[in-house]
Amino acid sequence: DGGITQSPKYLFRKEGQNVTLSCEQNLNHDAMYWYRQDPGQGLRLIYYSQIVNDFQKGDIAEGYSVSREKKESFPLTVTSAQKNPTAFYLCASSIDLAGKTYEQYFGPGTRLTVT
Amino acid sequence: GQSLEQPSEVTAVEGAIVQINCTYQTSGFYGLSWYQQHDGGAPTFLSYNALDGLEETGRFSSFLSRSDSYGYLLLQELQMKDSASYFCAVTDSWGKLQFGAGTQVVVTP
Numbered sequence: 001d002g003g004i005t006q007s008p009k010y011l012f013r014k015e016g017q018n019v020t021l022s023c024e025q026n027l028n029h030d031a032m033y034w035y036r037q038d039p040g041q042g043l044r045l046i047y048y049s050q051i052v053n054d055f056q057k058g059d060i061a062e063g064y065s066v067s068r069e070k071k072e073s074f075p076l077t078v079t080s081a082q083k084n085p086t087a088f089y090l091c092a093s094s095i096d097l098a099g100k101t102y103e104q105y106f107g108p109g110t111r112l113t114v115t
Numbered sequence: 116g117q118s119l120e121q122p123s124e125v126t127a128v129e130g131a132i133v134q135i136n137c138t139y140q141t142s143g144f145y146g147l148s149w150y151q152q153h154d155g156g157a158p159t160f161l162s163y164n165a166l167d168g169l170e171e172t173g174r175f176s177s178f179l180s181r182s183d184s185y186g187y188l189l190l191q192e193l194q195m196k197d198s199a200s201y202f203c204a205v206t207d208s209w210g211k212l213q214f215g216a217g218t219q220v221v222v223t224p
Contacts, residue, residue: 031210042119042202042214043158058211090157102148102165102206106157 002027004107006091011112013085021076021110023091030096032074033104036060037088046089049074050096078112085114117141119215121203126221133190135201135218140184143208147179147186152217153199161188161201190220198222 004025013019025032031050035043045058049068063082068074074093078085088111092104121137137147146165150158162170164179164186176189190197200217207213 033211035214040123040216042216043212044214045211048211096210102146102163102212103160104158104212106159108157109155 004091004093004105006089006107006110008110009108011110013112013114015114016080017114018077018079019085019112019114021078021089021091021112023074023076023107024072025074025091025093025105025107026072027093027105028071029093029105030071031094032068033092033094034058034064034066034074034076035090035092037090037109043090046076078114085112087112117205117207117213119203119205119213121201121215121218123216124219124221126223127193128223129193129195131193133193133220135188135190135203135220137186137188137203137215138184139186139203139205139215141205141207141213144181144184145206145208145210147177148204148206148212149175149177149188150202150204150214151199152202158202193222195222195224 033048034046047066049055065077090109091107094104119139127133148163149161152158162177169178174191179186202214202217204212204214
């Protein structure tokens, strides 16, 4: 079955620690995205990547970093510089970005709690 | 910049029809999408409009008026399982999605 996996589903960290959220897709999609969702709010774009070894900042990139070493994988690191890291993090992919493909496929999300 | 506005909550009974409006301001526009998200779950794609008019997919329909920067999602024959949040999203000039804050639809028996 094709899809996007994110792990873990729930993650707890102490303040000051970096944490990496994984995202893997086997849909052969070129474009991948990371979003943050806070309670009662929409999705805000953190980073996105059109091809391997290339990624761009989204609207709220400060305190986050990403890598795209493989087409299938787009891990997100939440650094200690992120002031309010507790949130629901969603990874998504689409066939490509340049073709203006509109449909994004989302993973199940990781709920990060930092205390 | 871009902004999207949609109502925060709509309540309706089973079998009713609900219309969720979305107005947008954007510097680049390719189309308007709608996504459904159940509590704690992942958003799932419902529909996409690039041209003016109505797109129908089963019980759900979506409408776009580019000249009015306005669209809506119509949910017909509401079922309990339709209780969820619905997000409109604009595809901008770079192919990225900008999401609205979401409308929570509450379906009552």
